[in-house]
Amino acid sequence: MTVHIGAEPGQIAETVLMPGDPLRAEWAANTFLDDPVCVNRVRGMLGFTGTWKGNRVTIHGSGMGMPSLSIYANELIRDYGAKTLIRIGSCGAMQEHVGIRDVIVAMTASSLSTPSRGIFRELNFAPCADYGLLNAAVEAAKGTGATCHVGGIYSSDVFYDERPDLTEMMTRHGILGVEMEAAELYNLAARHGVRALAVLTVSDHLLTQEALPSEDRQSSFGDMVQIALEAAFS
Numbered sequence: 001m002t003v004h005i006g007a008e009p010g011q012i013a014e015t016v017l018m019p020g021d022p023l024r025a026e027w028a029a030n031t032f033l034d035d036p037v038c039v040n041r042v043r044g045m046l047g048f049t050g051t052w053k054g055n056r057v058t059i060h061g062s063g064m065g066m067p068s069l070s071i072y073a074n075e076l077i078r079d080y081g082a083k084t085l086i087r088i089g090s091c092g093a094m095q096e097h098v099g100i101r102d103v104i105v106a107m108t109a110s111s112l113s114t115p116s117r118g119i120f121r122e123l124n125f126a127p128c129a130d131y132g133l134l135n136a137a138v139e140a141a142k143g144t145g146a147t148c149h150v151g152g153i154y155s156s157d158v159f160y161d162e163r164p165d166l167t168e169m170m171t172r173h174g175i176l177g178v179e180m181e182a183a184e185l186y187n188l189a190a191r192h193g194v195r196a197l198a199v200l201t202v203s204d205h206l207l208t209q210e211a212l213p214s215e216d217r218q219s220s221f222g223d224m225v226q227i228a229l230e231a232a233f234s
């Protein structure tokens, strides 16, 4: 047990899928895993371990924002031995050609700041996905009905942004979408020598103002879960 995760030693799998929403973790575990067991309830941050095609998998919430994800990812890697961490998140689209419910596989994640900034100091570290996972996710996406985009995303510290100039700048530079955790997940994976990827589903569109309801964000983004599972065990 750690400060934030109540699982016993051995109850967390080496492969962990991490949605921001703990209720998405519960939905995904009940929908995709065989024999899911709840292994964490501390602070309501639900985690479940089960099997997918015979492979052990944990699906554990990260909470919203990089400081929250950092707590869970650190404990999962350092205390429970997680080796592959795949974020399964929602995001806002920042390009006209990216639509609601499309899937984005994040090669890299720009940010204004991350919790690792104090460690990197003057270094402008470029967080990047594990190439093997990324390649496998792109292949897996071809077998789903999802339209899949691959490229850079933006990991923001805020959901309610007040910098339209920054959004415009990122759109002009090809950033596909905005979310709030991937950059720090990639930083931590690099630091600890483990594999990481973010597979995202577009829930909002920053250019058209379209937005899906919370129930859809919680319990309907199955393509990204399927892609993440296939990538993890390819």
Ligand SMILES: O=P(O)(O)O[C@H]1O[C@H](CO)[C@@H](O)[C@H]1O
Residues within 6 Å of the ligand: 019, 020, 021, 063, 064, 065, 088, 089, 090, 091, 159, 178, 179, 180, 181, 217
């Ligand atoms: O749907 P999740 O995975 O939580 O991801 C996105 O949704 C939350 C904001 O609504 C942030 O965590 C953002 O990264």
Ligand SMILES: O=c1cc[nH]c(=O)[nH]1
Residues within 6 Å of the ligand: 090, 091, 092, 093, 156, 158, 159, 178, 179, 180, 203, 204
């Ligand atoms: O962080 C997020 C997630 C979904 N949609 C957004 O606009 N931002």
